[in-house]
Amino acid sequence: MSADEDLAGCGTTVRPATDADAVAGVPPRWVALPESTQDVAAVMRVAAAHGLAVVAAGAGTMLHWGPPPERCDLVIDTCCLNEVLEHASGDLVARVQAGVTAESLTQVLAARGQRLSVDAPAEGATVGGMLAAGSAGPLRFRYGTSRDMLIGVTVVLADGTVAKSGGKVVKNVAGYDLGKLFTGSYGTLGIITEAAFRLHPLPADSRWITAVVAEPGQSLLESLAASPLEPAAIEIDRPGPREPVTVSVLVEGVAAAERAKAVQDLMGMDAAVAEKPPAWWARLPGEEILLSARGLPAAVTGTLRVIAAQAERLGLAPHVRGSAGAGDLLVGLPPESDPAQVAAFVTAVREETAATGGRLVALALPEAVGVDFWGPVGALGLMRRVKERFDPERRMAPGRFVGGL
């Protein structure tokens, strides 16, 4: 039977793809709309029988991240995997299908005074997409990234095998943690269909303490990060290389107002205390051209200087934003930036920040830029072996990940 016939008969809605379904410019032939893990498994078995290359897609907010797939026959759209399966508020745990959006999960959890302590990167982003991209926002300083909140996962492999690891209890060391492996894997190992998370109580009160400085001193950032006032986030925002830097600190808890005053003292009297976040809080600083500059917290101001100097040299206007506390910055560039200059910028910043242990990775780049997304990758040999075991035929988002995996 043809792939068309088999897909039509697999029990899941499969429609012909349109131009709007393209993955980073690569158009698929079909889009499947599964409603359950079993549906995904059935579709994947057909894909395996016909050697189809498969890309999983959530809301598509980060689908353009990473290099384009080498091949893409079938998109598995998780839009109908949209059920919050369980909110065990007494256990501070929730189980969801991968296509649940961050907003709808936030609403469900907030109704019982809880939250998932991971910031959504964009409106509409799905839980599955956030996991596949390994996304994290300001709260990562205190809570870590999505991998740190994930306690259980169900995945479907390239051959249709359904596997789970972890569970729905926070404390659990039985077996390997496949959730960690799949988080941030860009869909190259299989498809995440369900996830269980540990939750936190919604903070009783929150304050943002914000100050604008010409250039933040490393000592200020370090004293904030080291403060026993327990900030939940320490963010910076710099809209351009010659612009001043906004530093914003979040404190959460019953005594947030009182602690905010103490943070204000640390930051200087120009700092303002607000009950709402700055408008840019937890938003990506770029769309089509977006880079991640990660490294040691103490290297943040150095990285800011490198970015500004290279931008001046190359005539670019990078917007830098991110967690100064965690040493995790994002750099956005206007979409109209000259591709050759962007490539030179990526290479130069990558080389200069490497001296202090930094890594510059491109999240999103137009094809015309033509520079390596990843930079040096440690342990690539092991990663290749993992990929070969999980997806020996290279059908899961082929080419979208490090080393061309």
Add this chain to the structure above:
Amino acid sequence: MSTLQRLTERLSEILDQDSVITDPVRLRTYDCDGLTYHRATPGVVVLPDSAEQIAAVVRLCDEYGVPFVARGSGTGLSGGALPRTDGVLIVTSRMRRILEIDIPNRRAVVEPGVTNLAITEAVRDQGYYYAPDPSSQQICSIGGNVAENSGGAHCLKYGFTVNHVLEIELVTPDGEIVCLSEHDPGYDLLGAFIGSEGTLGIATKVTVRLSRTPETVTTVLAAFDDIEGGGRAVSAIIGAGIVPAAIEMMDALAIEAAEAAVSCGYPEGAGAVLVVELDGPHAEVDHQFAEVDRICREAGAFEIRVAASAEERAAIWRGRKSAFAAVGRISPAYIVQDGVVPRTSLPEVLAGIDRLQEEFGIRVANVFHAGDGNLHPLVLFDDAVPGQGEQAEAVSGRILDLCIEHGGSITGEHGVGVDKSRYMSRMFSEEDLDTMQLVRCAFDPKGLSNPGKVFPTPRLCGEVPGVRKGVHPLVESGLAEQF
């Protein structure tokens, strides 16, 4: 000459004489870890001093097809460091250097043999500590913590080893030295390695996150008539949106044992005690303490003590931390169990444990991390009474069944090791276990790194289908033909 003997002869190429143990009497001192009823005398023990030496030993194992097991301080409670009689035991006790303390970046780099507590001691004066705190923290090694993804009483608020390790240098099962960093792009092999119980290689250098010492710590001891009262208090505390650093509970039998062992002076007549520790900024902790105090009274606490000093805090914790060893005072033998249930299922599961006690005539003392539903039932028996050991074993297994029935786990922090591999298929399907073992096959296709642990049946890794490069060796040597 056996393969192991031939390998042993070649160890002198790597290690000096006093770093290789072959004397049967000395070998026997390594025949078990903290789970003492599984024993096996290792074929040979090596005491390497560096990652390079470990890599060289592992390469020899790879060459001869000899299994190897890594061991830190040997405090594990699931037999994860149980040696192989036909293999090499690689002990990291000589690798105890703290290599770097980097306060501006809040991290420290240590060798795998460094004890958990030694890290905290090295940075305490500067206002930092290492958060994961397994009960054995005075002696357990960081390498072992990495292997087991160790938790501790305070992981309710602060998470586990995996949330506090930023980088690992390891020796892979084929003897390569590889670094896994949280900053590296690519698969989160760091996260997959932590908690893999020594089956994916040996950690040789570990970079850990240092946490800021909290501004204040308040430790509360609340005594209840019965375990139900304590349970109500725990639910209400979580329900009030408070995440304490720790919430621990002990039942009457556990209290009796602790009292006999360390005279911890817990309130007389308590059917259950709750230890609640709150930490953080003063203003938050003051508020939370008022709430916890009110909640405990409403739940029926008849006495509440608050530690006003480090000494008083230590006194409250002494009973709890000594509980495992203390049951030795009230029972000739015991099994320490480690199961997890969703916290809200605690009352039902405890009632189930009560029924098991009656059914089997076996006493169970309950100690648990109540905040996250991690139970440590201590199953008491007399090994001099024929059959009682088996009965205790049966009760212990049935407790795990209860945990699984309620959507929990067979181990919260002690690991699977040899002890629980047979329970893995009750919690996971064959597909789940096979998929996990794909990771094993990627790291260790020959299955030489701590074999026989974690998985009930090893997966034969075989070749990766579809990626064969060149002519198959069997074809090349004329032993097979390909059609």
